[in-house]
Amino acid sequence: MKKPEILTFGCRLNTYESEVMRNHAAALDNVVIVNTCAVTGEAERQARQAVRRAHRDRPDARIVVTGCAAQIDPDRWAALPGVTRVLGNREKLDAASWSEMALGQGNAVSDIMAARETAPHLVTEFAGRTRAFVEVQQGCDHRCTFCIIPFGRGPSRSVPVGAVVEQVRALVQSGYREVVLTGVDITSWGDDLPGRPPLGQLCRRLLALVPELERLRLSSVDPVEIDADIWKLLENEPRFMPYLHLSLQAGSDIILKRMKRRHLTADAQAVVARARALRPDIGIGADIIAGFPTEDEELFEQTLDFVRANALPYLHVFPYSERPGTPAARMPAIAVPQRKTRAARLRAAGARAARDFHARLVGRALRVLMETDTAGHSEEFAPVRLVDGAVSVAGRIETVRPVAVDDNGLVAEIL
Numbered sequence: 001m002k003k004p005e006i007l008t009f010g011c012r013l014n015t016y017e018s019e020v021m022r023n024h025a026a027a028l029d030n031v032v033i034v035n036t037c038a039v040t041g042e043a044e045r046q047a048r049q050a051v052r053r054a055h056r057d058r059p060d061a062r063i064v065v066t067g068c069a070a071q072i073d074p075d076r077w078a079a080l081p082g083v084t085r086v087l088g089n090r091e092k093l094d095a096a097s098w099s100e101m102a103l104g105q106g107n108a109v110s111d112i113m114a115a116r117e118t119a120p121h122l123v124t125e126f127a128g129r130t131r132a133f134v135e136v137q138q139g140c141d142h143r144c145t146f147c148i149i150p151f152g153r154g155p156s157r158s159v160p161v162g163a164v165v166e167q168v169r170a171l172v173q174s175g176y177r178e179v180v181l182t183g184v185d186i187t188s189w190g191d192d193l194p195g196r197p198p199l200g201q202l203c204r205r206l207l208a209l210v211p212e213l214e215r216l217r218l219s220s221v222d223p224v225e226i227d228a229d230i231w232k233l234l235e236n237e238p239r240f241m242p243y244l245h246l247s248l249q250a251g252s253d254i255i256l257k258r259m260k261r262r263h264l265t266a267d268a269q270a271v272v273a274r275a276r277a278l279r280p281d282i283g284i285g286a287d288i289i290a291g292f293p294t295e296d297e298e299l300f301e302q303t304l305d306f307v308r309a310n311a312l313p314y315l316h317v318f319p320y321s322e323r324p325g326t327p328a329a330r331m332p333a334i335a336v337p338q339r340k341t342r343a344a345r346l347r348a349a350g351a352r353a354a355r356d357f358h359a360r361l362v363g364r365a366l367r368v369l370m371e372t373d374t375a376g377h378s379e380e381f382a383p384v385r386l387v388d389g390a391v392s393v394a395g396r397i398e399t400v401r402p403v404a405v406d407d408n409g410l411v412a413e414i415l
Contacts, residue, residue, distance in 0.1 A: 002030045002061075007050045010037025012182040012219050014067060016133040017093060020121045021066075024098040030060060031103075035092075036067035036077070038152050040321035044069045048080065055082030062103060066092040068152030074109040089153060090115055112154035115139065123167065125174060130371050130395045132176040133219075134167050135159060136202065137183030141191075144249075145260050145331075146289065148323035149184060156188045161202055165209050177397055178215035178241075178369050186218065187225035200229020207239055214397065215369065215379070217241040220287060223248065223271045224263045235278040243381045244275055245285035245314070251306025252299045255292050258331070265306055272310045281361065283380035285314030290346055291339025292320045293331030300342050307349045313357040314381065315350030319343045351407075358382055358405045365415060370396050383409030390414055 004025040008018040018035050025031060032054045037043040047069060054063055062084040065077040074086045088109035091097045097108060118138040126132050139154040140147075168179050181203070183189065190197040199218075207216060216239055218230075223246050233240040246268060250256050253264045275282050288303065295303075307315065319339035322329040361382060368384045370376040370392045375385040384400060390413060392398050400412035 004031040006033045008035045012133045019123045024095045032063045034065045036069035038068035071152045115154040118157045131178045132171045137189040140185040145327040180217045182219040187222045198227035200227040220245045223268045242279040242282040248286040251303035287316045290343035291334040311353045313354035317346045362402045
């Protein structure tokens with residue numbers, strides 16, 4: 001029997017959901033599951049390539065396609081050679097979708113906009129990973145002009161506290177030292193729950209109710225929705241990791257307004273300054289889109305200046321990608337080569353900021369979660385590899401002292 005093979009594209013939420021599907025599909029023989037992403041055209045292209053490659057390499061395998069791209073345009077994916085079934089984002093998490101009988105029943109893609117709750121799932125293992133992801137929220141109620149994801153994920157809905165605690169406790173019991181809370185728009189967690197608790201309250205309760213959890217980390221957050229409890233945890237709780245990844249998207253107020261974002265550059269700058277005042281060595285990342293429609297050279301330079309002025313070391317830069325059906329796709333476009341050139345310039349600025357940030361960590365004791373026997377990430381999410389000849393064990397938290405900086409991060413010795 002060939003265990004199901006899962007090919008995952010896109011976000012950490014997809015990574016978590018792939019493990020849910022791995023559990024549900026465990027009894028199936030000779031199945032390839034492709035969990036797609038719709039954030040960019042490139043993500044969809046890679047997923048289509050994966051489907052074609054799977055059909056070429058394993059012509060007898062049954063291919064199931066799911067994820068955001070499949071939810072948005074199921075017929076397109078169903079038409080690819082070798083595809084047995086297309087499942088929507090709700091159906092993929094339903095154990096009933098993964099029986100032998102269900103596999104032969106054709107496509108199942110319901111109206112995701114009708115979803116009103118998120119069922120909790122219990123995952124105890126992430127294949128090949130030492131860091132675990134936990135879904136706390138699904139969907140998004142906002143309508144940024146560039147984004148198609150609300151139509152793949154539906155409205156925002158929260159996983160109740162008790163279910164999140166149960167999931168985290170199970171992961172800790174399975175040996176995981178670090179948990180990352182993830183979702184589509186995690187700072188909207190709680191808006192649909194009684195009393196509308198903020199995300200920081202969930203974090204506080206998790207740390208209190210699962211005292212054996214050593215490290216808690218957040219995935220991407222909206223700069224204007226970081227609540228008071230999160231700030232208090234950053235200041236006072238050593239188990240709450242000193243890292244913020246901001247859903248920034250641009251450093252130009254004009255572009256942010258055209259994106260229909262909820263923050264301006266002053267808001268993001270204030271978040272960076274406050275975070276560094278509380279935890280001077282905090283790692284800060286940001287998502288940025290290069291070449292958004294109408295972004296002339298002056299507006300691009302504003303974003304580049306913002307990255308430089310705020311010394312953002314961990315950038316996820318994406319050349320703008322038209323998403324059919326979104327307002328931005330109808331705006332005056334920037335030439336694709338120009339988008340790529342601007343993305344490269346932003347990445348270069350991020351790389352310089354990262355090198356400077358890493359240089360400030362040299363000589364300091366850092367606690368690193370090892371992901372292999374020679375490399376891992378610090379609490380600040382700095383990439384660290386051990387000096388030649390030093391060996392640890394994946395999953396262990398090592399105290400190390402960085403002795404050098406290279407293009408990949410820090411080089412450290414074990415203390």
